[in-house]
Amino acid sequence: MTLTLRAGPARAEIAPARGGGLASLEVGGREALSARAGRPEGSPFDLAMNLLLPFSNRIARPFVHEGQVHALPPNLEGEPLPIHGDAFQKPWDVVSATDRAIRLRLSDGRFGPYLYEAEVTYGLARRSLVATLALTSRSACPLPFGLGFHPWFPRTSATRLRFSATGCWPQDDRHLPATAEPAPLPPDWDFSSPAPLPPGWMNVAFSGWDGEAEILQDDSAVPLRLSAPGLATLIAYSPSAEAPFLCLEPVSHPVDAHNLPGQPGLVRLAPGESLSATMTLRWEA
Numbered sequence: 001m002t003l004t005l006r007a008g009p010a011r012a013e014i015a016p017a018r019g020g021g022l023a024s025l026e027v028g029g030r031e032a033l034s035a036r037a038g039r040p041e042g043s044p045f046d047l048a049m050n051l052l053l054p055f056s057n058r059i060a061r062p063f064v065h066e067g068q069v070h071a072l073p074p075n076l077e078g079e080p081l082p083i084h085g086d087a088f089q090k091p092w093d094v095v096s097a098t099d100r101a102i103r104l105r106l107s108d109g110r111f112g113p114y115l116y117e118a119e120v121t122y123g124l125a126r127r128s129l130v131a132t133l134a135l136t137s138r139s140a141c142p143l144p145f146g147l148g149f150h151p152w153f154p155r156t157s158a159t160r161l162r163f164s165a166t167g168c169w170p171q172d173d174r175h176l177p178a179t180a181e182p183a184p185l186p187p188d189w190d191f192s193s194p195a196p197l198p199p200g201w202m203n204v205a206f207s208g209w210d211g212e213a214e215i216l217q218d219d220s221a222v223p224l225r226l227s228a229p230g231l232a233t234l235i236a237y238s239p240s241a242e243a244p245f246l247c248l249e250p251v252s253h254p255v256d257a258h259n260l261p262g263q264p265g266l267v268r269l270a271p272g273e274s275l276s277a278t279m280t281l282r283w284e285a
Contacts (some may be wrong), residue, residue: 006099008126011281014068015047020092020104020120022049025129027283032129032222034152035246048204050088053135054114054143055258055266056251057205057235058083060176063258065144072112081174084150084231086111087118094281099161100124115139127283132277137269144258144266148231148251149279155238155246158218163234166208169254175203176256182207196241199241205254209234213248226250228279233265 002013002023010032025048027032030132040046041139044056048234058081062071072082075089091106115138117136130183133147153159167182168189189206194216199285212225213234228250238246253265253277267275 003094003102005086005122005124007124007250008261009255010124010129012122012124012129014102014104014122016049016094016104017091018086019044019090020051020064020106021047021088022122024048025074028220031154032218032224032247032281032283034195036156037154038207045150046151049131050084051120051133051147052150052242052249052251053087053118053133053145053147054085054109054116055147055254056249057255058174058176059258060256061259062172063144065258065263066142066182066252067190068141069248070113072142075111078278079270082111085109085114088150091107092120093198094142095119105200109135113139113141113143114145115273116145116234120123122263127285130278131280132276132278134274136274137271137272139269142270144263144270145269145275146247146252146257146266147275148233149228149277150247150249151226151247152247153215153224154217154221155197155244156220157241158216158220159214159246160196161191161236161248162194162216163191163206163214163248164210165191165206168207169205171203171205175258177205178253180261182254188247197236197238197241197246199213201239203237204235206234206236207254208232211250215248226279228277228284231279250277252277
């Protein structure tokens with residue numbers, strides 16, 4: 001079951017039972033986010049946006065925090081490593097719902113040593129969607145937490161991206177960072193001016209992102225401006241030019257930050273402490 005938000009020409013469907021994710025976002029009958037295209041039906045990722053917590057992306061091996069070793073099990077079929085936490089795999093409860101705003105709660109977040117509660121609020125206006133995600137640690141000890149958003153955008157030959165970043169994390173054959181520090185941007189990954197995606201595989205974590213991005217589209221989809229202040233990593237994923245989607249994921253930390261020097265972007269939360277972030281999508285009338 002989905003819940004529907006409406007504001008003028010904009011319509012969004014929220015899926016509480018499917019990880020609290022966004023099932024669709026349309027403006028004037030055109031897709032703003034891509035739902036289901038190119039992904040297996042019934043997959044947790046055949047949504048328009050997934051919520052990522054208590055961390056984003058993959059963790060390579062047991063990690064050490066304040067002298068304690070913590071191991072996490074794989075949680076997704078076909079993935080040998082734990083990925084994206086567990087919130088996207090759990091049903092969320094509806095706290096409140098109107099035509100313009102919905103608030104959901106996850107009271108039983110539980111992944112390895114991570115115990116937490118979370119809330120997400122979606123607010124729809126005629127020219128914007130705002131999603132605010134928050135979690136509170138209920139773990140027995142301090143742990144490094146992270147979070148993020150995983151929206152799926154339509155991709156065509158006309159799609160262009162624009163955003164600023166200072167570097168990137170090259171990946172190895174397990175989709176993990178190949179370096180201990182960000183590397184300079186190669187020309188194909190410089191989107192400081194509007195540019196098409198590379199034609200082949202792309203799965204890159206950009207560092208030093210300034211929290212703003214544009215997704216430029218032709219008339220088949222809705223051009224968007226994305227804003228996520230405070231989230232300094234932007235992950236861009238699209239398997240090829242033939243794929244009908246791309247992902248731009250505003251997240252708090254790079255891939256496998258738990259095992260990188262200094263655990264960059266992760267936030268130490270003691271029991272009872274909280275972390276939050278907001279992502280806004282805007283479009284023209």
